[in-house]
Amino acid sequence: MLDEVLVNEQPSTDTEETMPCFQTPGPTVTFHNLRYRIKERLGMFSRQWVEKDILRDVSGILNPGMNAIMGPTGSGKTSLLDVIAGRKDPKGLKSGQVLVDNTIVTSDLRLCSAYVVQNDILMGTLTVRENLAFSANLRLSRKEYSSADKQMRVDSVIQELGLKDCADTKIGTMFLRGVSGGEKKRCSIGMELITSPSLLFLDEPTTGLDANTANSIMELLQKLSKKGKTVIFSIHQPRYSIFSQFDHLTLMNKGEIIYAGAATKAITYFEELGYKCEPFNNPADFFLDVTNGTVLPQIHNNKSEMCSNSDEMVENENPLAVIYRKSPHFLNVKDRLTQISDGFDPEVTKGDRVGYATPFYYQLMLVSGRTVRNILRNPQTSYAQLFLNIFFGILVGLIYYQIPHTLPEALQNRTGAFFFLVINMVFGNLSAVELFISERVLFIHENSSGFYRTSVYFLSKVFADLIPNRILPVFIFSAIPYFMMGLKPDVEAFFLYCVTMSMVSLSAVSLAFLISASAGSFAMANILIALPYVVMMVFGGFLVNLNSMLSGMSWLNSNPTKLMTGDMYLDHQEIDYSTWGFWQNQVALTGIMCVCLILTYVQLRRINRWK
Numbered sequence: 001m002l003d004e005v006l007v008n009e010q011p012s013t014d015t016e017e018t019m020p021c022f023q024t025p026g027p028t029v030t031f032h033n034l035r036y037r038i039k040e041r042l043g044m045f046s047r048q049w050v051e052k053d054i055l056r057d058v059s060g061i062l063n064p065g066m067n068a069i070m071g072p073t074g075s076g077k078t079s080l081l082d083v084i085a086g087r088k089d090p091k092g093l094k095s096g097q098v099l100v101d102n103t104i105v106t107s108d109l110r111l112c113s114a115y116v117v118q119n120d121i122l123m124g125t126l127t128v129r130e131n132l133a134f135s136a137n138l139r140l141s142r143k144e145y146s147s148a149d150k151q152m153r154v155d156s157v158i159q160e161l162g163l164k165d166c167a168d169t170k171i172g173t174m175f176l177r178g179v180s181g182g183e184k185k186r187c188s189i190g191m192e193l194i195t196s197p198s199l200l201f202l203d204e205p206t207t208g209l210d211a212n213t214a215n216s217i218m219e220l221l222q223k224l225s226k227k228g229k230t231v232i233f234s235i236h237q238p239r240y241s242i243f244s245q246f247d248h249l250t251l252m253n254k255g256e257i258i259y260a261g262a263a264t265k266a267i268t269y270f271e272e273l274g275y276k277c278e279p280f281n282n283p284a285d286f287f288l289d290v291t292n293g294t295v296l297p298q299i300h301n302n303k304s305e306m307c308s309n310s311d312e313m314v315e316n317e318n319p320l321a322v323i324y325r326k327s328p329h330f331l332n333v334k335d336r337l338t339q340i341s342d343g344f345d346p347e348v349t350k351g352d353r354v355g356y357a358t359p360f361y362y363q364l365m366l367v368s369g370r371t372v373r374n375i376l377r378n379p380q381t382s383y384a385q386l387f388l389n390i391f392f393g394i395l396v397g398l399i400y401y402q403i404p405h406t407l408p409e410a411l412q413n414r415t416g417a418f419f420f421l422v423i424n425m426v427f428g429n430l431s432a433v434e435l436f437i438s439e440r441v442l443f444i445h446e447n448s449s450g451f452y453r454t455s456v457y458f459l460s461k462v463f464a465d466l467i468p469n470r471i472l473p474v475f476i477f478s479a480i481p482y483f484m485m486g487l488k489p490d491v492e493a494f495f496l497y498c499v500t501m502s503m504v505s506l507s508a509v510s511l512a513f514l515i516s517a518s519a520g521s522f523a524m525a526n527i528l529i530a531l532p533y534v535v536m537m538v539f540g541g542f543l544v545n546l547n548s549m550l551s552g553m554s555w556l557n558s559n560p561t562k563l564m565t566g567d568m569y570l571d572h573q574e575i576d577y578s579t580w581g582f583w584q585n586q587v588a589l590t591g592i593m594c595v596c597l598i599l600t601y602v603q604l605r606r607i608n609r610w611k
């Protein structure tokens, strides 16, 4: 049904707004002599690195249909899937290449294929339908699809994936019970099927699901593959009903392929090597037992001798991998790969026209809309921020209620009150450090799957957080103590006071954003943010006289407020209270804010998207 809507899909010719997809039937993916190496530090503080090959010269051909990559944990299934899908850091690829329909995909295969990650990454506060609509609106070109078309596409996916009953249920968050695990997985697959890709990658699609749900997910994938799509997935230990749906099986062990070919012929292949699968044994379990060495060859022939006698092998060589490389299966694959390599013209490339499906302003509108909706449906932080500001506003107002105009209280209380206000502006914004940490995985996934640009995400978060959480509460907080303390009842003075408070708040928030985009965890972010805040507090001039401190780093021990007027105090502190002196501070705070925001954006662009 879904495909009926999509069969005539033609990629647009517009470079900016095109996301070419391989047409149905899906492409044939070939990988030639892939060698992938990672570098690991020997110890936490060690300067020495060890290199480890996690894919050792693997080659294969994956045609339209159900292509399973199986193997014990740590065998390299996910790594192979990621390298083929273009999701693994290319720096580690020491040799080999991946061809899709005999051509190199130069631009980004990530943008024209679909990849369903193992842990479902969805916006928990949105419903299934809203999540799917978000994907449709951002990933289908507006030139080709009207709103009604997109709506129809969302409905088809819901129908196709059996999500009708939970279409209007929220996905769920830590505080909100949402759809079941199986429905979440279906929704994750649906997010990708929206673009009707004919090449679909899935990383362990059944992990964490009960047997029936896992089965129904695999039936769904099989249905898609029967319509001509190339479905490639890694899977750990499937039950028989799932295994029987595989067309092609790639069996891996320690970064090498020990069998690749028709799933139905795998048992015969291993039986020829002397292994015996008991009549009621699940073939998938049998293969893993063979791979792990738990089962040994029972019938003895030349090949089985090789399997059990590893003395003949070069050290670290896996006998099963060596036998596979000498098998007719592999020689056949090798022949076909050689033919492909011979006929392959490196100049002809595919995917040059990959780009975002929608323009910047449209992405900004949709992503900001989702962010605002997320805040409204998850308003705890905003309420807490508002409550905190009102509480502290009243507290400061009560402590310094109607500040006297006579010395020394007039001066001492005013400096104390301003110190308290500024500190509250800074520390009251600590919650901003969670902004880019809590959604980091979602951002990386959506950004690398071509939903939106980094700048769009950055701007939507900044605006959606700044206005409800940072600017509105500041005005409420500032107004309460101002009038309670009985400060100058003058519109201009109140306005300048609000500007100063807002700028202090915004620069503190920007610094928190920068830390949030740079740190990988809350714990780290909290440590990093405390440092500049405490330094600013100490060096702010309220606690230490800067002049005396800079000259001798000695503590101020005279009490300047005793016999001084306000002007004298400011002079003593060498604070310029002329008009320019005032605006100088605002310019400095604006500068800090701009620098922090620019660096935050740079950090977001630098976030490592590779696995």
Ligand SMILES: Nc1ncnc2c1ncn2[C@@H]1O[C@H](COP(=O)(O)OP(=O)(O)OP(=O)(O)O)[C@@H](O)[C@H]1O
Residues within 6 Å of the ligand: 038, 040, 054, 071, 072, 073, 074, 075, 076, 077, 078, 079, 080, 234, 236, 611
């Ligand atoms: N980026 C990386 N850095 C360090 N080690 C890595 C990296 N990627 C993969 N590895 C290592 O390579 C090996 C294969 O990992 P991979 O995730 O591909 O295995 P897998 O077969 O999918 O395992 P599982 O079923 O447990 O997910 C593991 O030992 C893993 O620790």
